[in-house]
Amino acid sequence: MLLKRNPGRIFAENVTYKLKEVMATRPKAVLVFSGKRKSGKDFITERLMERFGAEICGIIRLSGPLKQQYALEKSLDFARLLDSTSYKEQFRADMIRWGEDKRNQDPGFFCQVATSGDEAKKSVWIISDARRKTDIEYFKSNFPDITKTIRVVTSDSTRQSRGFVFTPGVDDAESECGLDNVDFDMEIINNGDDAVLEKSLQDIEHLLVSVKILQGER
Numbered sequence: 001m002l003l004k005r006n007p008g009r010i011f012a013e014n015v016t017y018k019l020k021e022v023m024a025t026r027p028k029a030v031l032v033f034s035g036k037r038k039s040g041k042d043f044i045t046e047r048l049m050e051r052f053g054a055e056i057c058g059i060i061r062l063s064g065p066l067k068q069q070y071a072l073e074k075s076l077d078f079a080r081l082l083d084s085t086s087y088k089e090q091f092r093a094d095m096i097r098w099g100e101d102k103r104n105q106d107p108g109f110f111c112q113v114a115t116s117g118d119e120a121k122k123s124v125w126i127i128s129d130a131r132r133k134t135d136i137e138y139f140k141s142n143f144p145d146i147t148k149t150i151r152v153v154t155s156d157s158t159r160q161s162r163g164f165v166f167t168p169g170v171d172d173a174e175s176e177c178g179l180d181n182v183d184f185d186m187e188i189i190n191n192g193d194d195a196v197l198e199k200s201l202q203d204i205e206h207l208l209v210s211v212k213i214l215q216g217e218r
């Protein structure tokens with residue numbers, strides 16, 4: 001039965017039911033990737049997404065919401081914070097401080113914001129860029145049985161061949177080194193050997209079959 005449309009309220013019984021369903025939806029698997037700069041996190045997570053399909057998998061970048069939230073709270077132009085003009089330079093130092101303050105108040109803040117969008121409605125969350133222990137703790141504590149941590153391991157020489165140059169202040173900072181001494185559920189060696197990478201992707205595929213997200217072997 002349709003009820004009268006009323007702004008801010010649910011206006012049909014069957015819609016109420018569907019909305020509740022959406023709000024109650026939780027992922028069936030959370031794959032949390034980390035790795036050094038140029039290790040291949042984006043490359044591998046995009047490969048996985050192509051393999052399993054965008055209807056099943058959402059790629060979620062934890063680094064995404066920082067600028068958006070900062071712009072929102074400070075009433076700034078978000079688009080201009082993203083472009084390559086000098087606009088963002090006026091705010092860079094303050095934005096870094098603001099991000100640290102937010103994390104100190106609530107270590108899961110950016111994880112929570114990043115997983116509030118449309119991609120988070122998919123069954124499999126591919127978190128492409130965990131950088132801190134608190135990122136991993138957030139997913140392990142909120143989704144204990146379904147979170148798998150995956151480290152992309154790549155030799156320095158391979159990273160250099162992909163354009164990596166050690167930059168003091170970046171490559172020795174917490175955002176690069178915060179997960180150096182953590183045990184991961186799985187490692188992917190990504191030194192450019194396709195057969196080795198394929199075997200790791202198959203292992204992830206088997207994992208998704210085992211939790212009944214994928215049906216049988218492809």
Ligand SMILES: Nc1ncnc2c1ncn2[C@@H]1O[C@H](COP(=O)(O)OP(=O)(O)OP(=O)(O)O)[C@@H](O)[C@H]1O
Pocket residue numbers: 035036037038039040041042043044162190191192193197
């Ligand atoms: N297995 C691979 N085979 C071929 N090219 C690869 C492979 N892995 C990564 N690359 C290439 O290496 C470069 C760096 O990879 P990518 O951007 O995925 O790294 P990243 O870990 O996401 O880096 P950053 O942390 O700097 O964003 C890209 O050009 C990517 O296409």
